[in-house]
Amino acid sequence: MSAAVTLRPQDFRAELLARGLLIPTGVDGLYGRSETFEGLVAAVDALIGRLAAGDGAEIMRFPPVMTRQGFEASGYFRNFPQLSATIHCFCGDDREHRRVLSCTAEEGGWTAAQAPTDIVMTPASCYPVYPVVAARGRLPEDGWLVDSSSYCFRREPSVDPARMQMFRQREQVCFGSPEGIRAFQARWMQRAMDMFASLGLPAATDLANDPFFGRPGELMATGQRSQRLKFEILVPVSDPGRPSACGSFNYHVQHFAQAYGIQDAAGEVAHTGCAGFGLERIALALLRHHGFVPADWSAALRRVLWP
Amino acid sequence: MDKDIVRQVVGSLNDLSARAATLRDDSNLYDAGLSSFGAAELMIELEAAFGIEFPRRMLSRDTFGSIDAIAAAIAELRAAAPADAAMGAGR
Numbered sequence: 001m002s003a004a005v006t007l008r009p010q011d012f013r014a015e016l017l018a019r020g021l022l023i024p025t026g027v028d029g030l031y032g033r034s035e036t037f038e039g040l041v042a043a044v045d046a047l048i049g050r051l052a053a054g055d056g057a058e059i060m061r062f063p064p065v066m067t068r069q070g071f072e073a074s075g076y077f078r079n080f081p082q083l084s085a086t087i088h089c090f091c092g093d094d095r096e097h098r099r100v101l102s103c104t105a106e107e108g109g110w111t112a113a114q115a116p117t118d119i120v121m122t123p124a125s126c127y128p129v130y131p132v133v134a135a136r137g138r139l140p141e142d143g144w145l146v147d148s149s150s151y152c153f154r155r156e157p158s159v160d161p162a163r164m165q166m167f168r169q170r171e172q173v174c175f176g177s178p179e180g181i182r183a184f185q186a187r188w189m190q191r192a193m194d195m196f197a198s199l200g201l202p203a204a205t206d207l208a209n210d211p212f213f214g215r216p217g218e219l220m221a222t223g224q225r226s227q228r229l230k231f232e233i234l235v236p237v238s239d240p241g242r243p244s245a246c247g248s249f250n251y252h253v254q255h256f257a258q259a260y261g262i263q264d265a266a267g268e269v270a271h272t273g274c275a276g277f278g279l280e281r282i283a284l285a286l287l288r289h290h291g292f293v294p295a296d297w298s299a300a301l302r303r304v305l306w307p
Numbered sequence: 308m309d310k311d312i313v314r315q316v317v318g319s320l321n322d323l324s325a326r327a328a329t330l331r332d333d334s335n336l337y338d339a340g341l342s343s344f345g346a347a348e349l350m351i352e353l354e355a356a357f358g359i360e361f362p363r364r365m366l367s368r369d370t371f372g373s374i375d376a377i378a379a380a381i382a383e384l385r386a387a388a389p390a391d392a393a394m395g396a397g398r
Contacts, residue, residue: 075344078344122345168327207380212347215350215363216347216348216350217347218363219343219346219347219350219366219367219368219371220344220346220347220389221364222367222368223343223346223368224343224368226367226368227343227368253342253344254345255342255343260340276392
């Protein structure tokens with residue numbers, strides 16, 4: 001194992017910045033990426049793509065925003081107001097424009113007339129998929145599978161490079177029966193564990209819950225855990241003592257299907273699940289465990305990433 | 308009586324309104340269609356109706372599993388702090 005493993009969390013970040021792998025912007029959790037880092041993210045993305053290749057999933061790609069209508073239907077703001085971000089725009093005329101330009105900071109400055117639009121930032125890459133699948137009508141007999149990926153936004157500024165405000169997810173989204181979703185969840189957890197082993201990364205699965213907001217959120221979190229709906233695969237990234245979730249495997253029961261009106265072939269409310277990977281986190285885990293120069297990594301590891 | 312109020316709150320939830328009339332006091336509310344969303348909503352509505360606050364240790368699925376379970380939790384809270392509960396209920 002490389003000396004990178006023994007780095008303190010703050011030194012890991014400093015090293016990423018000093019080597020130019022991540023480019024600081026002055027805002028915590030918001031980084032530019034170097035050619036090397038992007039190459040690594042692309043390799044991880046392609047590797048996950050190869051794992052999914054035989055499944056026949058429909059590829060869908062969206063920009064990192066979704067419709068406000070779809071966002072509201074999902075209940076995201078109700079559960080995660082602290083992570084949500086909305087797109088606001090100036091919709092006034094030139095008189096209003098002059099007014100806001102002369103607003104003092106106390107009056108809100110240039111943002112004084114910003115108003116919510118019909119789009120919001122995508123919190124997870126699978127979110128824009130549900131309304132699209134719902135609008136097609138009933139699912140086929142065997143359900144449906146979608147392969148999604150996008151930049152995602154979560155308002156949780158942190159100096160930990162493994163906790164970015166904007167990052168990419170690659171997610172498989174499954175629509176069907178409870179048995180079908182549970183099988184999908186188990187299949188992807190096994191694939192992911194095999195993938196992390198092939199990447200030489202120490203990975204462990206754990207039962208998890210989403211960071212639901214407030215006291216009702218605690219009840220939702222305990223409910224999610226007791227029903228064993230969410231599993232994560234954890235890999236040490238910034239802090240060896242506090243591993244980061246690099247994969248997330250979720251059974252939503254009928255939450256999204258109910259929210260969007262997704263029906264199975266018989267017209268009943270369908271079940272959904274997703275299996276997602278944090279691409280930057282996996283790239284960071286590789287840099288942490290194998291050193292900061294991918295060109296120096298073992299031939300075996302390089303063959304897994306760049307076959 | 309507490310159970311009647313609990314039943315009223317339960318029946319007002321989107322998840323359960325259609326089946327409220329057929330629910331027994333010991334019926335499992337999750338089996339009857341209560342989602343985790345609905346359970347959180349139920350908690351908030353019960354707190355408002357009874358002027359109580361469920362402590363952290365009670366924020367589990369089981370607490371809200373049936374009308375009986377909810378009534379027992381409320382009784383326990385009142386026994387622990389009768390004055391507070393009475394004050395809350397009068398708000």
